[in-house]
Amino acid sequence: MNIEMSSKTRERLLYLISPVAFLVIWQILLMAGIGDRRFVPAPSDIARRFITLAGTGELEWHVGVTLYRVFLGYIIGAVPAVAVGLLMAMFKPVRIMVDPLIAALFPIPKIALMPLLLLAFGFGDASKVALVAIAVFFPVVVNTYVGAANIERIYWDVAKNYGASQTVMFTRIVFFGALPTIFAGLRIALAVSFIVLVASEFVATKSGIGYLIWNSWELLQVDVMFVGIVTIGILGLITSVLFQEIERKAVPWKTE
Amino acid sequence: MAGERRGAAIDIAGLRKLYLSGPARLVALDHIDLRIAPSEFVCIVGPSGCGKSTLLRILAGLTAPSGGTIKVDAPNWAVENAMVFQESGLFPWMSVEANVGFGLMTRGVGAHEAAARVEAALKLVGLTRFRQHYPHQLSGGMRQRSAIARAFVTDPAMLLMDEPLAALDAQNRIILQAELLRIWEQTRKTVIYVTHSIEEALLLGDRTVVMTAQPGRIKQIIDVPFARPRDPMTLSASPEFGRLKLDIWRVLEDEVTRARHDEEK
Numbered sequence: 001m002n003i004e005m006s007s008k009t010r011e012r013l014l015y016l017i018s019p020v021a022f023l024v025i026w027q028i029l030l031m032a033g034i035g036d037r038r039f040v041p042a043p044s045d046i047a048r049r050f051i052t053l054a055g056t057g058e059l060e061w062h063v064g065v066t067l068y069r070v071f072l073g074y075i076i077g078a079v080p081a082v083a084v085g086l087l088m089a090m091f092k093p094v095r096i097m098v099d100p101l102i103a104a105l106f107p108i109p110k111i112a113l114m115p116l117l118l119l120a121f122g123f124g125d126a127s128k129v130a131l132v133a134i135a136v137f138f139p140v141v142v143n144t145y146v147g148a149a150n151i152e153r154i155y156w157d158v159a160k161n162y163g164a165s166q167t168v169m170f171t172r173i174v175f176f177g178a179l180p181t182i183f184a185g186l187r188i189a190l191a192v193s194f195i196v197l198v199a200s201e202f203v204a205t206k207s208g209i210g211y212l213i214w215n216s217w218e219l220l221q222v223d224v225m226f227v228g229i230v231t232i233g234i235l236g237l238i239t240s241v242l243f244q245e246i247e248r249k250a251v252p253w254k255t256e
Numbered sequence: 257m258a259g260e261r262r263g264a265a266i267d268i269a270g271l272r273k274l275y276l277s278g279p280a281r282l283v284a285l286d287h288i289d290l291r292i293a294p295s296e297f298v299c300i301v302g303p304s305g306c307g308k309s310t311l312l313r314i315l316a317g318l319t320a321p322s323g324g325t326i327k328v329d330a331p332n333w334a335v336e337n338a339m340v341f342q343e344s345g346l347f348p349w350m351s352v353e354a355n356v357g358f359g360l361m362t363r364g365v366g367a368h369e370a371a372a373r374v375e376a377a378l379k380l381v382g383l384t385r386f387r388q389h390y391p392h393q394l395s396g397g398m399r400q401r402s403a404i405a406r407a408f409v410t411d412p413a414m415l416l417m418d419e420p421l422a423a424l425d426a427q428n429r430i431i432l433q434a435e436l437l438r439i440w441e442q443t444r445k446t447v448i449y450v451t452h453s454i455e456e457a458l459l460l461g462d463r464t465v466v467m468t469a470q471p472g473r474i475k476q477i478i479d480v481p482f483a484r485p486r487d488p489m490t491l492s493a494s495p496e497f498g499r500l501k502l503d504i505w506r507v508l509e510d511e512v513t514r515a516r517h518d519e520e521k
Contacts, residue, residue: 158345161316162338162359162410172361176349253348253390 019237041223046230049223063231065207069125070193073132078189081137082182085144086174090166095145102141110135110192111199123204128197135196136189143185147178180254183247190243194236209235262294263446264330264337264413266315271324273310283471284310288324290465290474295444299457300465301508303515307472308450312339312416315448330413335363338407339416343423344399346391352402353378353387359410377409380439397428401435408439414446422452433459433488441485454504458497459488466507469515476507 023043029035030042037045053059088095114131121127151174159173201210209228216224247254271288274281284307292298300308313319315326316339330336338359346355354361356377360370378384381401391399400420407415421429421436437460440447451457457464457480464478480500482491491497 154341154343154345155347157313157316157318158339158341158347158358159362161318162406163335163362165362168362172350173347176347179349251349253392 015241019233039222041226045223046226050227050230053224053227059212059227059231062207062209062212062228063235065125066197066201066209067235069128069208070132070197072125073129073197074136074189074193076129077133077136077193078140078186081140081185082144082175085141085182086148086170086178088141088145089148089151089178090170090174102138106138106142110196114200114203118204128200128205128208131200132193132197135192139188139192140182140185143188144178144182147181147185148174150181151177180251183251187240187243187247190239191236194232198232261332261444263296263444264292264328264333265294266290266292266329266414266446266448267325267327268292269325269327271311271314271326272322273307273314273319274322285314285321286471286473288472288474290477292446292448294329295446296463297440297447297449297461298463298465299449299451299461300467301451301454301457301504302467302472302475303469303508303512304452305515305519306467306469306511308467309418310472312418312448312450315414316416328414333411333413335359335410335412337414337416338410338412339418340400340403340407340420342419344391344396344403346399346402346406348391350390351387352383352389352391352394355391355402356405356409358406363410373409373411377405380408381405381435395428397424397432400424400432404432404436404439408443411443412445414448417447417449419450419452421456429456430488436460437484437486437488454501454508455492458482458500458504459486459491464504466504467511469511470518475511478504478507 027043030037030040041049050059084094084098088098110131113134114127117127117130121130155173155177156169159169164173197208198210198213201208202214205211209231212231213225213228216222216228268288268290271285272283273285274283276282288311290298300311302308310319314321316337318339328336346352347358350358353374357370357374360373365373374387375384378387381404383398383401383405386394386398391402394402400423404420407417421432424432433456440460447460449457449460454464461480464480466475466478467473468475478500482497
């Protein structure tokens, strides 16, 4: 047990090595005079600015707004995506009807929908949340469908032979059978949701990390811009670690 | 559970199964007539591809027959049949306990009663200590034990077993054969057991049905006269056992050769 714990801890440490090394090299290069610090601030400059911004509560506020939009949009997009994906796998007519729609809409860059969503939902949070939801929907629905459709035949046979109703089939067999693949889709969706949200915050809003980045660009506050970029990176890292923990708990039968 | 209660009586008449895939029309089963008495243990042997698994799947309601009738007389049984599959078919996402209780959950058996029955079934197959484990944490033998427990716990009038021990090593197979005999003698369910091993058919069954290679027909039905309770090791060492095994092999031999020729063509 002890050995297992320490190996897990080691794995987590390994996880941090590459970003830390990246920052160290960056700092050394700038301190050595390679690069112009006015345009490319050193990690220490960014850290200093980070602390100032955090001290006033401004940064926390932007982070809060961004997280709120991501979280809400993610849930609104992912939950129906899982349901639709499972239904597609269980019922052929659903699949035949939904398939062309997904094939047509999936490749559209979701950020291209932003003007349309601004028109529909206005300049408030709703348009950003809607954009995240739409962007999250597609990778999750496709992964859910693939996972559910590839459940081995024997599990369907067993479930049928042992008297499973459609409801049991849906909630106990197809859902769990697809769960490892669903998680792969959710993970992609997590990254996608940050990408589209930050891009959407560049325009038509006065809050969120995307706004912070764009606004500092307009004011040529390069260090603030980097604070925004780094903050997104940190948020991505934290949510991804959290996500892995959730997956570990939710899919305990996964062997690797 | 034992006592007067008898397993299902099964009457299969003129059963046919055709597969129409592309230009080839495959007759998987043809003219299957078989009457099985309540609480009988019938083994089916035959060359691979003779449709013996198809027959079980039809009885299990997983495949529709192309013709013929099946009458199952199972009064006073809540569950008509339960199948044990070749590759255990335990759900990887459920604990042993949840897997074993699956057929009770689907049929709305109350939590309290279900827990007690699962407990008894786990005890029957000696897996009480592993109830919280997931299938990937079990050995092949333990997985098959769980699958057998999952079938028995639903208290079916007939058990359909599709080469349930084929994937196990020799030692585990002998142990599980003995366990299966013990459990069956306690519960006296009707069992239809598909195997490719003549020996297994003689150790377990009351009758052995020998099937022909494609199209699958019943070639001969042989009574297995050995007294019960049977001890697999002693029984398999007896001269009568050896003689009967050879007899059945003679019946089966032509079919196996024919099946091989068909495959090579």
